[in-house]
Amino acid sequence: MSDILILLIKIVAALVWFLVLTLYLTWLERKESAIMQDRIGANRADFFGIRVIGLFQPFADAIKMMFKEDFTPTFSRRFIHNLAPFVAFFFTAVTVQAIPFGDVLRVGGKEIKLQVLDIDVGILFILAMLSFTVYGVLLSGWASNSRWTLLGGLRGTAQLVSYEVALGLSLIGLVMVFPSLRFSSIVNYQGELLFGWLPQWGILLQPLGFIVFLFASLAESERVPFDLPEGESEIVGFFTEYSGLKWGLYMFTSFMKVLLIACLLTTLFFGGYHVPWLNPDGFHFPWGGEWLLPHGIVVLFQIIMFNVKVIFFCWLQILIRWTYPRFRYDQLMDFGWKFLVPLSVINIVATAIVMTLLK
């Protein structure tokens, strides 16, 4: 009974964390882009006269979207048209359940893993769910029954399918180094030290794999410079015919993907929730000296560390989104198939050779 309760709490907590962070990601994007461009950014949403640097903006946006006319074009396939945004939203939202937020929390003799879904095929699960989000794009593009959405949908599908190849291949090297598909074990491997002092993070063992994964996942998120399915300036994109809350869902999904990618980068390549040299009983610095901490504080440190890393990668993605222009379509395909895929293959071969030599 209490197990199920704990599970439920974990599920809800993970989801709430995910959604709230996504909500504020929209704020972060506005503010960050503004600061990059010497502007101020949204700062006028006020709540009974309180403005606090635009922190209420996401709520204002949400309220606005809710009260906008939900317009479904008469020429669309209604059911699928309505379904599509929920498909995209759902398959993105579930992925968070496989991400480990921290190590084990011990409360009154009970061991609670700070992860909802600790399955041995965690990576595959996430890749599979990401593949499902293609349906959101495809269905909306097709069901809206408009030229723009169809073009957007086709572009989106082709792009997502292409980059999934690179995405999957880039992780093979990683799986070879940390021989597991389970997130918790991958993170735990990264907690170990190399040469006795260097945290054994994925990026150190798999620099090439990291680069490929970074680009491939940026492409998966369908944001500038990989925003061809949307491409406001040319075809508007697969959600042309959406308005109000359904359009909002697409927007939200795209931000959730940013957050998800940040989580994956953190978990796979940056040691997940690990703080360097923090062991379950406190810090053990390689230069000697230690700082013992109670269990609760350690877990808190881990969760904070995880969040800091995630937010950093969100920041990085937004920086990239506001720096570069959009790819041309042939460049996009070239980049995926002629650069990332070969690179990931090279990475696999090189990893295999190095591992054999080191054995």
Next chain:
Amino acid sequence: MVKIYINDREIEVKEGTTVFHAALDAGIPIPHFCYHPAFAPEGTCRMCLVEVEGMPKLELACSLQIREGMKIFTQNERVREARRGVLEFLLAEHPLDCPICDQAGDCKLQDYYEEYGLFDSRFSEVKDKRGKKIRLGKYLLHDQERCVLCRRCVRFLREVTGTGEMGVFERGGHTKVDTYEEGQQVDNNYSGNLAQLCPVGAITDTDFRFQTRSWFLEAGESICPLCSRGCRITIQAHRGFARFKLPKRVYRIKAVDDPLVNGPWICDKGRYGYSYLDENRATRILKKGESSPDWQEAIDWLSASILRLKHRNRLERVSVVLSSRLSNEELFLAKKLFKDDLGVGRVFFADAPPEEGDDMLLTPDRVPNTRGARELGWEDVPVDMEALNRETDLLLMFGPDFENAHSLSDILGCFEQIETTVLLTPFDGSLSSQVDLLLPTTPVAEKAGSLTNIDGVLRNFQPALPALGHSRAEWSLLIDLGKALDLRFQYYSRLSSPEAVFQEMTGEIPFFEKNVE
């Protein structure tokens, strides 16, 4: 023929002309205020100074007769300097009235200042005050400050109208043109010519006063249709603004020199009576019991009505009321159509009743083409109301004069006996809503064609204004009707323009052959 040189160009001119005309013929206009071809040279303004080789002083082009081998310079520095001097003297006493002066844009003084002046005023003394805004006649205002003392007005009143109301008074810097008696009025029928004659804004029309500015106006030449003299005129109409609706199109009428017809003058009736062009115009086809037929429908309906009578052999029960407002071509087409092809029962003429003419231009007729109608073989048969009452099934009326000549109740009485009544007129009148079909047509100003004036002078004209609303010229209507009746389709198809009709006329009627322009 003598040989002279103007600005080193060799020119052959007739003996006895003046330097002014010789230069004008050679395409070299010479600035002038006082000279006007209608009067003998006066030599008062000294604007026309030119240099002649061998003469110590500059000479007046307007009055200097040419001699063999004369070498004339109209644009050299000495001449320009002299003209600049003349302008400076004129402007020393001239008010800065251009913004409120109706002449601005047409003003010779402005033009010459642009060309020869462009100096800053050196005149720092107080300018002489003279009479402004003096009523000079029904249509005229006089502003003595703006006068350049060219005496054209004085000469016009002495030599042309012979009334001599005005003269030159005082001397030197105080010279002014004024009427002999305080408050005397120029009230003959040609007073409007003074406003056109005055090279500056000293005499202006009250009619045009402050209505608009002259540069907004576009001029189109036409013929005045208000009497059978047929004076040549230009009709000046506003181009209109993109956003604001103007109350009218036509703002003024000016005379155009036509030596055989009117010379440089026109009468006040023609000059100021242009409101008919914009007011009370019939602009839409009206058909009883139908909302808005187009031309095709209207003409088809009309021809069907006529053909119905033809099949019943009742064409003699068709009556046509023609008008001498129609052009030669239209009257000719009417003859072809109604007389030759259809052989209708009766053709009448309804024209405005003659009024008093005068011994200058104005004739008693109040319609332009009485002579043309005669030359075409039409007789002036007055409308026989009895015949209309009893022997008419279809009545075709041209022009507004029939309805003006008879009382409405008489006409309506006739209409009760007549099956079909059709009115073709440019004007909206009380009959417009009574007839079965009203076809809006164009006055002379909006169509092309030719008119024969009272002296038998033939004059062509082109549209000076676009046709208002849906209205169409009668000649094109008659041709379309001829085609629709399908009696001689080939013949009417060939006549696609007034020129083509005129060609046809010259072949048939010797009078027109003689008078080809």
Next chain:
Amino acid sequence: MIKQFGYFLEIVKGSLITTRHFVVNMFFHILNLVGIKTKRKGAVTRQYPEAPIEVARRHRSLHRLMLREDGKPRCVVCMLCATVCPSECIFIEATEDPDPEIQKYPSNFIIDLNRCCFCGFCVEACPEDAIRMDTGEVELARYSRGDLVYDLEKLTG
């Protein structure tokens, strides 16, 4: 490949530029936030409706018609402004003034600001200095087009 590597360098340089902007601006924002006044601000934004920019003296803003000392419009209806106006948005009607020195004054003077392009030609053309565009009024949004058709009363008021 080498060419593409060149692109790659430029791409990295690009993100360094945006990062620099971010960092520098953030630095000033934080200084301001904790209450340290700096001359340079983190952003160039002006908070418009609260802190309006002062309109330059020569800026061409809403028209006005100048008046004579006795309160009559200085305009003499020469229509030069209506002539020169490239958008044909000026419409004037003249009336007779009893004073023979003035003679002509506008009974109606309409500027259709819907069409006006604020070129200022009318001001340049006016021989009487009767029309000026120096009111400093630039907030000319209205709820209906009719409100933007300015007549004599509005232009002199």
